[in-house]
Amino acid sequence: MAWCQRCEYEYEEYVKKCTECGDELVSNLTEDNKKTQNNYEYSILMNVANTMEADLIISQLEAYSIPSYKGYQSSGGYLNIAAGFNYQGTDIFVPKVFLDEAREIVTENQSNIIEDMNAEEVKELEEFEREFNDKRNSRVSLFFIIVVVIPILLALLYNLLEFV
Structure with missing residues (x-):
């Protein structure tokens, strides 16, 4: 198997370059031949469902x-290209020195998104309730016309025809 020195991902032997960072692959990954980007040692921040979500967080x-x-586990990069998605998700890597700060940022932004979604859902529910009440009022009005007004009109018409 081939390994990326920077991303630490495993590839099939026929792959020569890492699909994520473009580095040449090595046959064995040891502590001596691991590389770091920008002289940082990177650590996984989180695994997300898809590349789009990873791009947003990045x-x-x-x-x-x-x-x-971002990086993929084992054949995830290949699956992402071949099928357009991969069932293993997408990993996001940050330097270890920024790991805690990155977790705080992601957590804060995700809670803001949830709050925004809740506000949107409340608006949608209010609109649905308004539409439902309008339809219900229309049905009540129609029921009133059918049950009360039409019989009264028919009775009046019958009485008028009876006098003629």
């Missing part, structure tokens, strides 16, 4: 000047 981290990159 852009949030970049806004705070935290270097990061």
